[in-house]
Amino acid sequence: xxxxxxxxxxxxxxxxxxxxxxxxxxxxxxxxxxxxxxxxxxxxxxxxxxxxxxxxxxxxxxxxxxxxxxxxxxxxxxxxxxxxxxxxxxxxxxxxxxxxxxxxxxxxxxxxxxxxxxxxxxxxxxxxxxxxxxxxxxxxxxxxxxxxxxxxxxxxxxxxxxxxxxxxxxxxxxxxxxxxxxxxxxxxxxxxxxxxxxxxxxxxxxxxxxxxxxxxxxxxxxxxxxxxxxxxxxxxxxxxxxxxxxxxxxxxxxxxxxxxxxxxxxxxxxxxxxxxxxxxxxxxxxxxxxxxxxxxxxxxxxxxxxxxxxxxx
Amino acid sequence: xxxxxxxxxxxxxxxxxxxxxxxxxxxxxxxxxxxxxxxxxxxxxxxxxxxxxxxxxxxxxxxxxxxxxxxxxxxxxxxxxxxxxxxxxxxxxxxxxxxxxxxxxxxxxxxxxxxxxxxxxxxxxxxxxxxxxxxxxxxxxxxxxxxxxxxxxxxxxxxxxxxxxxxxxxxxxxxxxxxxxxxxxxxxxxxxxxxxxxxxxxxxxxxxxxxxxxxxxxxxxxxxxxxxxxxxxxxxxxxxxxxxxxxxxxxxxxxxxxxxxxxxxxxxxxxxxxxxxxxxxxxxxxxxx
Numbered sequence: 001x002x003x004x005x006x007x008x009x010x011x012x013x014x015x016x017x018x019x020x021x022x023x024x025x026x027x028x029x030x031x032x033x034x035x036x037x038x039x040x041x042x043x044x045x046x047x048x049x050x051x052x053x054x055x056x057x058x059x060x061x062x063x064x065x066x067x068x069x070x071x072x073x074x075x076x077x078x079x080x081x082x083x084x085x086x087x088x089x090x091x092x093x094x095x096x097x098x099x100x101x102x103x104x105x106x107x108x109x110x111x112x113x114x115x116x117x118x119x120x121x122x123x124x125x126x127x128x129x130x131x132x133x134x135x136x137x138x139x140x141x142x143x144x145x146x147x148x149x150x151x152x153x154x155x156x157x158x159x160x161x162x163x164x165x166x167x168x169x170x171x172x173x174x175x176x177x178x179x180x181x182x183x184x185x186x187x188x189x190x191x192x193x194x195x196x197x198x199x200x201x202x203x204x205x206x207x208x209x210x211x212x213x214x215x216x217x218x219x220x221x222x223x224x225x226x227x228x229x230x231x232x233x234x235x236x237x238x239x240x241x242x243x244x245x246x247x248x249x250x251x252x253x254x255x256x257x258x259x260x261x262x263x264x265x266x267x268x269x270x271x272x273x274x275x276x277x278x279x280x281x282x283x284x285x286x287x288x289x290x291x292x293x294x295x296x297x298x299x300x301x302x303x304x305x306x307x308x309x310x311x312x313x
Numbered sequence: 314x315x316x317x318x319x320x321x322x323x324x325x326x327x328x329x330x331x332x333x334x335x336x337x338x339x340x341x342x343x344x345x346x347x348x349x350x351x352x353x354x355x356x357x358x359x360x361x362x363x364x365x366x367x368x369x370x371x372x373x374x375x376x377x378x379x380x381x382x383x384x385x386x387x388x389x390x391x392x393x394x395x396x397x398x399x400x401x402x403x404x405x406x407x408x409x410x411x412x413x414x415x416x417x418x419x420x421x422x423x424x425x426x427x428x429x430x431x432x433x434x435x436x437x438x439x440x441x442x443x444x445x446x447x448x449x450x451x452x453x454x455x456x457x458x459x460x461x462x463x464x465x466x467x468x469x470x471x472x473x474x475x476x477x478x479x480x481x482x483x484x485x486x487x488x489x490x491x492x493x494x495x496x497x498x499x500x501x502x503x504x505x506x507x508x509x510x511x512x513x514x515x516x517x518x519x520x521x522x523x524x525x526x527x528x529x530x531x532x533x534x535x536x537x538x539x540x541x542x543x544x545x546x547x548x549x550x551x552x553x554x555x556x557x558x559x560x561x562x563x564x565x566x567x568x569x570x571x572x573x574x575x576x577x578x579x580x581x582x583x584x585x586x587x588x589x590x591x592x593x594x595x596x597x598x599x600x601x602x
Contacts, residue, residue: 057416102593109351109408113543114592120540121585128579216569238420240414275428281420288414289399 014156020151029154031267033222036157037215039259040164041236042243044211045170049241050206050250053184054104056238058115059212061099061122062230063093067211068126068133071226075142076134085217092213093206095183100205104198107187119232126228142220151224160218164211168252172208180204212240235277238311242280245287248296257295322452323569327593328456331565334466335558340431340474340517341542342549342557347509350400354415355542357422358402358514362521363530364430370437370525377437378460381522385515393512396507426532441526442576450510457527464523472516475556482539485509536563537581544588 020029041063048054066088073084098160130136171177179200182190191197220226230236239262249259265283269276291297327477330415337359345351365384369375375383393551395418403411438444443456476482487495488505496502530532549556564584 019336053407053409078519103589107482109412110592112409112412113351113353114589117540117585117588118591120583121589123583124579124585128576245413276425277420278424278428281424282416284412285399285421288403288410288417292410 001053013144016178020154025056026150029150030222031159031263033150033154034266035038035260035263036154036161037219038128038243038262039160039220039240040109040157040215041212041264042247042255042259043161043164043168043216045240046164046250046255047208047211048059049166049202049208050244050254051171051177051184052180053250054201054203054204055109056115056120056205056208057112057114057234058117058120059208059240060232060234060236061115062096062209063236064126064228065092065095066216067220067226067231069213070220071134071140072143074220075140081145081221085214088242089210089214092209096206096209097202100202100257101198104143104201104205106236115135116237119234119237123228123232128234133228134226137228139225139230140225142226144221144224148221150222153218156218156221157215160211160214164215165205165252165256167211168255171204172252176200181250200244208291238280242284244294245284245292246294248294251296254294254296261295310312318451321450325449325452325454326563327534327562327569329462329560330569331562332462333528334541335561336461336465336468336565337517337520337538337552338542338545338549338557338561339468340513340520342546343516343541344510344513346487348396348400348506350415350510351408351412352415352513353412354395354419354422354537356539357419358388358392358517359521359524359535359538360422360426360530361391362518362523362530363525363534364426364435364516364521365436366522366525367530369434370440376441377522377525378464381464381519384522386516388515388518389511391511391518393507393511396510397512400510401503401507416542419595423532430532432531432533434531436529438527438529439527443526455527456545460526461523468519469517469554469558475552481505481508483510485598514588540581540588541584544584546589547588547591 013025014031019032023029041059043088045059048056048060069088069091070084073079073087074081079087099115099118103111103118106114114174126133127137134140142187179190179195182193182195183197183200192228243258243262244255245258246261247256265279266276287294291299291301340358341352341355344350344355356444362384364380365378365387366380369380370377399414399418400411402415423584438457441457443460445456445546446453447456447459450456464553471559473565476486484495484500484505487500488502488509492502495505520538524530524534528586539562545557545560548563549562567587568580572580575583
């Protein structure tokens with residue numbers, strides 16, 4: 001079984017790497033960029049929301065900080081993109097510690113409300129302080145270096161996705177992952193077992209925010225635009241949660257499947273501005289009520305039925 | 314004399330502001346306090362009440378005050394069935410799933426409102442019979458504020474009676490204090506929770522209907538109210554009517570002062586930051602043990 005997965009992973013990687021060589025810089029590459037972005041975001045969210053069970057509704061804070069720091073250094077100070085990228089990541093990890101230590105003391109739903117409030121604070125602040133957040137309400141269009149093509153963004157995004165899935169994999173199979181799962185099941189019991197609950201949660205938030213902020217910085221290279229409402233808005237945070245829920249919370253493959261499904265959905269709903277949030281809401285509600293484990297849960301059920309019907313192994 | 318006049322008008326402003334805040338918080342406080350559900354659908358209920366009153370006024374010419382009374386059974390059934398059908402089965406699983414579900418329902422409600430009523434603010438306040446100014450001690454006040462204040466007093470009083478002087482209120486408070494003990498005393502805690510959610514919905518949407526007397530409504534109407542209601546609820550410790558009123562007065566005072574110094578867009582940040590600080594320092598509320 002293990003070797004089959006390994007071969008599948010290698011094949012899909014080869015396909016993903018060779019796609020731009022075959023199709024060129026347009027069409028499918030532009031579409032896949034968004035797919036990779038949402039997969040990266042939701043696997044980043046999954047570390048804190050899925051593994052540790054701490055529903056953050058304010059991950060757009062890290063996304064936005066990544067984007068704005070990148071724009072500040074890359075666009076305003078004219079620093080090389082790789083270095084600005086690095087700075088954005090470092091800055092976001094520091095922010096996650098500052099944010100995490102107080103808010104992660106909150107239990108369950110209060111953490112969700114706390115982070116949601118935080119993202120609103122950031123959004124309102126960014127809209128009202130053009131001296132800190134470049135461009136103010138209208139946002140800022142970023143000039144990319146000459147000769148930059150979407151293919152570079154594609155490879156950047158692809159490597160980021162691979163890194164984030166790899167981080168998810170290692171976290172899941174590490175002691176940290178086990179501790180997080182214990183925290184998810186019962187915080188008091190985990191504390192009783194001698195787990196430093198707060199430290200584990202903060203570590204999870206750091207990894208999660210690192211991935212999300214790097215994704216926020218990387219999306220600048222193909223959207224070339226940033227504004228407070230587009231990066232700090234509640235919609236971004238919701239998309240991460242929705243993609244995770246669609247695929248399966250707390251699983252390694254969940255965000256990947258969910259992200260791909262989500263982007264297909266988003267494409268279908270492209271032309272209906274109000275309808276799409278309505279349908280997101282409908283899907284979240286239906287999933288929570290009927291199958292909180294998402295597509296992976298549904299697949300599990302189908303496999304179960306098939307097994308019992310067909311007397312398979 | 315001038316300073317006296319300023320203080321007097323500030324005081325009036327403060328009274329009206331904090332009574333509005335208290336009025337919008339009752340529903341939230343009841344639901345958060347008794348079910349330990351963080352009701353992110355509160356804004357949806359407020360919006361529902363607002364559009365209900367608006368529609369009745371436009372098509373049938375019914376006064377918002379009357380429609381807020383017509384609203385009582387409708388909102389009660391709405392809240393009761395939302396809790397019975399959707400939330401009751403989730404409550405045992407996790408608080409976060411409940412929160413996410415309510416958030417999803419709110420998204421649906423808000424975007425339905427956007428589709429049906431569009432994003433334009435709807436205003437009926439100026440067409441009401443009591444849209445005139447009166448002079449109280451030399452300060453001009455629109456009469457609608459007096460109407461809101463009167464309904465605040467009426468609703469506070471009846472909610473207080475309901476929670477503190479009736480068997481139902483006793484059962485609700487008992488369930489909120491200790492569910493198991495309440496069920497040993499013969500309280501059907503499941504039903505009580507449904508009913509309490511229904512009452513919370515009624516209070517929230519009544520505020521929505523009454524607010525059309527003064528404010529224009531749009532699909533985002535209620536979002537700011539919701540955050541403020543949550544701040545007040547957390548401040549008040551999710552317990553009593555009196556606590557809610559005191560906490561509303563605190564928020565009203567803080568906002569009156571902050572509004573003096575900050576630019577308009579940044580005013581909401583004060584409340585948000587206050588919520589974060591209170592959540593972190595005293596999650597059990599200020600007026601509790």
